[in-house]
Amino acid sequence: HPLPEMLIEQNPVGYLDYTIASWTKAKDLSAFSDEALSEYRLHYATPEHIHATCNDYRAGATYDLAADVVDHAADRKIACPTLALWGTAGIPSETDGPLETWHEWCDSVEGQGIDSGHFVAEENPQAVLDALLPFLDRHAH
Structure with a gap:
């Protein structure tokens, strides 16, 4: 923080579309309806949602990983x-x-x-x- 947010906020819809398309087999947005894409774009384009998305990835590498280590050691x-x-x-x-x-x-x-x-x-x-x-x-x- 704050570099990823600063970069994504420059073009959040472009970033979102690029990322989603790159994760599909076809490498495009054809699997998604126009309505779904409109909703994703609307909600992702706010600084709060960008920050939350970045925090989700940060948690995966920090808090979530630490919790997994504890659970694995306890055989949960x-x-x-x-x-x-x-x-x-x-x-x-x-x-x-x-x-x-x-x-x-x-x-x-x-x-x-x-x-x-x-x-x-x-x-x-x-x-x-x-x-x-x-x-x-x-x-x-």
Whole structure:
């Protein structure tokens, strides 16, 4: 703080559009409706939201990481059945996917890669439903 905010505030919509597009498999905004993009742009363009977004990333590298270290040392895990879905384009395509890591953090986890980038629900909603609905059926009480 404050450098990222100062840089992003110069063109918040341009930054947002570029970032979102770069995280999709197609490298564009085609997976998002005009209405959704309008809402994202409207709300992201305020200094308060830019600051909050930057703080979220800062927390990941500081507070969240410290909390994870404590939880891992105490062998605390997510107890409920967990479904992990990830886009196969981008960083996950360079690995075997995040399932091995989630096994360290969950008592019961299953999952699969989805043919998409970061935004699995927006980029491939049918594949997400095909994975999510059977998972929910198996774990309904």
